[in-house]
Amino acid sequence: xxxxxxxxxxxxxxxxxxxxxxxxxxxxxxxxxxxxxxxxxxxxxxxxxxxxxxxxxxxxxxxxxxxxxxxxxxxxxxxxxxxxxxxxxxxxxxxxxxxxxxxxxxxxxxxxxxxxxxxxxxxxxxxxxxxxxxxxxxxxxxxxxxxxxxxxxxxxxxxxxxxxxxxxxxxxxxxxxxxxxxxxxxxxxxxxxxxxxxxxxxxxxxxxxxxxxxxxxxxxxxxxxxxxxxxxxxxxxxxxxxxxxxxxxxxxxxxxxxxxxxxxxxxxxxxxxxxxxxxxxxxxxxxxxxxxxxxxxxxxxxxxxxxxxxxxxxxxxxxxxxxxxxxxxxxxxxxxxxxxxxxxxxxxxxxxxxxxxxxxxxxxxxxxxxxxxxxxxxx
Amino acid sequence: xxxxxxxxxxxxxxxxxxxxxxxxxxxxxxxxxxxxxxxxxxxxxxxxxxxxxxxxxxxxxxxxxxxxxxxxxxxxxxxxxxxxxxxxxxxxxxxxxxxxxxxxxxxxxxxxxxxxxxxxxxxxxxxxxxxxxxxxxxxxxxxxxxxxxxxxxxxxxxxxxxxxxxxxxxxxxxxxxxxxxxxxxxxxxxxxxxxxxxxxxxxxxxxxxxxxxxxxxxxxxxxxxxxxxxxxxxxxxxxxxxxxxxxxxxxxxxxxxxxx
Numbered sequence: 001x002x003x004x005x006x007x008x009x010x011x012x013x014x015x016x017x018x019x020x021x022x023x024x025x026x027x028x029x030x031x032x033x034x035x036x037x038x039x040x041x042x043x044x045x046x047x048x049x050x051x052x053x054x055x056x057x058x059x060x061x062x063x064x065x066x067x068x069x070x071x072x073x074x075x076x077x078x079x080x081x082x083x084x085x086x087x088x089x090x091x092x093x094x095x096x097x098x099x100x101x102x103x104x105x106x107x108x109x110x111x112x113x114x115x116x117x118x119x120x121x122x123x124x125x126x127x128x129x130x131x132x133x134x135x136x137x138x139x140x141x142x143x144x145x146x147x148x149x150x151x152x153x154x155x156x157x158x159x160x161x162x163x164x165x166x167x168x169x170x171x172x173x174x175x176x177x178x179x180x181x182x183x184x185x186x187x188x189x190x191x192x193x194x195x196x197x198x199x200x201x202x203x204x205x206x207x208x209x210x211x212x213x214x215x216x217x218x219x220x221x222x223x224x225x226x227x228x229x230x231x232x233x234x235x236x237x238x239x240x241x242x243x244x245x246x247x248x249x250x251x252x253x254x255x256x257x258x259x260x261x262x263x264x265x266x267x268x269x270x271x272x273x274x275x276x277x278x279x280x281x282x283x284x285x286x287x288x289x290x291x292x293x294x295x296x297x298x299x300x301x302x303x304x305x306x307x308x309x310x311x312x313x314x315x316x317x318x319x320x321x322x323x324x325x326x327x328x329x330x331x332x333x334x335x336x337x338x339x340x341x342x343x344x345x346x347x348x349x350x351x352x353x354x355x356x357x358x359x360x361x362x363x364x365x366x367x368x369x370x371x372x373x374x375x376x377x378x379x
Numbered sequence: 380x381x382x383x384x385x386x387x388x389x390x391x392x393x394x395x396x397x398x399x400x401x402x403x404x405x406x407x408x409x410x411x412x413x414x415x416x417x418x419x420x421x422x423x424x425x426x427x428x429x430x431x432x433x434x435x436x437x438x439x440x441x442x443x444x445x446x447x448x449x450x451x452x453x454x455x456x457x458x459x460x461x462x463x464x465x466x467x468x469x470x471x472x473x474x475x476x477x478x479x480x481x482x483x484x485x486x487x488x489x490x491x492x493x494x495x496x497x498x499x500x501x502x503x504x505x506x507x508x509x510x511x512x513x514x515x516x517x518x519x520x521x522x523x524x525x526x527x528x529x530x531x532x533x534x535x536x537x538x539x540x541x542x543x544x545x546x547x548x549x550x551x552x553x554x555x556x557x558x559x560x561x562x563x564x565x566x567x568x569x570x571x572x573x574x575x576x577x578x579x580x581x582x583x584x585x586x587x588x589x590x591x592x593x594x595x596x597x598x599x600x601x602x603x604x605x606x607x608x609x610x611x612x613x614x615x616x617x618x619x620x621x622x623x624x625x626x627x628x629x630x631x632x633x634x635x636x637x638x639x
Contacts, residue, residue: 026468030460042479043472097459151497151562206494207487216566310505 013102021047028094040181075125079137080227088122139226149284152204154215163196168257169233175225178213189253191261201250233362241332242270248337251364276318279308319345327352333359394429493565508551
């Protein structure tokens with residue numbers, strides 16, 4: 001593979017901006033119309049991602065060791081879109097046509113080297129998809145409960161069929177028929193239960209098509225599609241340190257799964273859970289958390305509000321409140337929420353002497369439809 | 380016949396060219412010169428059978444070739460789409476994307492305006508309720524202070540004040556409920572406006588009937604598949620503690636997030 005030539009050629013297509021992916025998808029859909037239904041109606045974001053991802057692959061193509069796990073993940077994940085081995089050559093042909101279209105110096109040598117590189121990529125993805133064939137490509141999940149907790153937060157209980165196995169802290173992508181082909185990631189708020197149901201917390205973002213539909217349109221009896229779980233906030237069940245859990249907004253979901261994991265499977269560890277919101281009304285899971293606190297002696301829950309003068313709860317940013325209750329030097333810490341809240345809390349905990357490697361974090365931001373080449377699922 | 384007994388004795392084995400080359404017939408006797416008639420006839424029979432089989436096989440193979448050829452011809456190798464077609468589809472897609480993006484932007488604006496309004500009204504209502512409560516407490520303090528020695532009357536006015544406090548609490552609660560349903564109505568409007576953001580329907584979207592769940596017209600599809608990731612543009616309040624929605628994040632900050 002002549003990698004410098006590939007990069008030079010790719011740079012020409014990338015310089016054309018949106019034109020290049022626009023050409024690619026139009027070419028693909030015209031030559032293989034059956035692929036159109038695998039994509040959402042509006043392709044704007046799809047286009048951004050495709051070329052970003054391709055650029056990543058091209059820039060790493062001489063470092064296959066780092067590329068292969070990413071491609072395998074992508075290959076497995078693409079099953080939920082309905083991607084079949086037969087689709088890969090179609091994509092390859094349109095990719096080459098696009099690269100040719102934007103390069104006046106296109107020649108047979110480039111065509112061969114690109115074809116060879118694409119074949120490597122496609123083979124890795126197809127093989128990974130086939131290895132995952134013992135799992136369904138996606139799970140159908142019926143909504144068995146839907147509670148509006150605040151104006152824009154809903155808690156949903158789903159029953160996947162067949163049972164979906166995951167670890168506390170994993171993320172699961174889902175699609176609702178109200179917004180076909182738009183996949184978003186959510187974290188289960190419980191450890192796997194005997195009845196297989198999964199609780200998810202959804203906040204409707206202004207203008208967010210999927211989150212808005214999940215909060216305001218989806219109801220009991222509707223069926224969602226779930227993708228395979230992706231590991232994120234890895235919960236260290238082996239550690240016997242006591243825990244400090246800090247959550248902002250719906251970042252509560254994965255840490256609640258950790259609490260649930262300990263409640264179900266033990267061993268009991270002292271757990272301090274801090275939950276922050278701007279105003280008291282936004283603490284959407286307060287009764288449930290208070291119930292857990294009453295049931296489990298090892299659990300202490302502290303609620304805090306950052307902008308609510310009337311409230312009788314603790315006041316201040318959650319990081320500040322955590323710090324006031326510290327120091328937490330002996331703990332394993334899990335911090336999940338918006339980026340600013342995570343950064344602030346981590347800085348304060350580190351400042352108090354908690355080693356950084358014992359703080360695990362997850363930033364909750366608007367979700368991507370698919371993981372990036374680095375496996376990120378948020379923007 | 381010397382070559383091979385099986386050649387003459389049975390038909391189980393196929394006749395090969397080598398077999399024929401190796402045939403050696405038994406010479407006849409003085410009485411009957413030449414080869415043994417019987418062996419020659421037997422061989423001719425076998426050769427005849429073999430030729431028949433070969434022809435049959437050949438015909439069968441010819442048919443298969445024809446069938447396969449027809450299959451190959453039937454498969455259309457899709458011609459690469461013309462430049463014109465690609466451009467046309469690209470333009471159409473872009474137009475659709477722009478409409479969807481506009482509709483989404485519109486929805487985002489309205490929703491965030493509604494939210495700001497809701498929060499402001501809630502804040503005011505709370506402040507008002509707080510102030511009234513405060514005043515009531517002060518009044519109660521004064522009344523009980525003044526009426527202290529007068530006994531029974533003071534009990535009565537405390538009762539009245541408690542009633543008033545209860546009333547105010549209920550009033551505040553009602554305010555909250557009403558504001559909430561007001562915001563809900565706004566949000567439903569936004570949803571339905573957004574749902575009818577199909578280019579063809581957009582100008583007529585004035586009639587605001589909420590679309591019942593599960594019964595959206597087909598035209599909704601354009602809007603349903605909005606491209607934006609949920610709230611992809613963080614509004615200014617997204618950094619606050621109540622943060623963001625269902626998005627799951629990255630494995631840990633040092634690996635993923637800090638690079639961005």
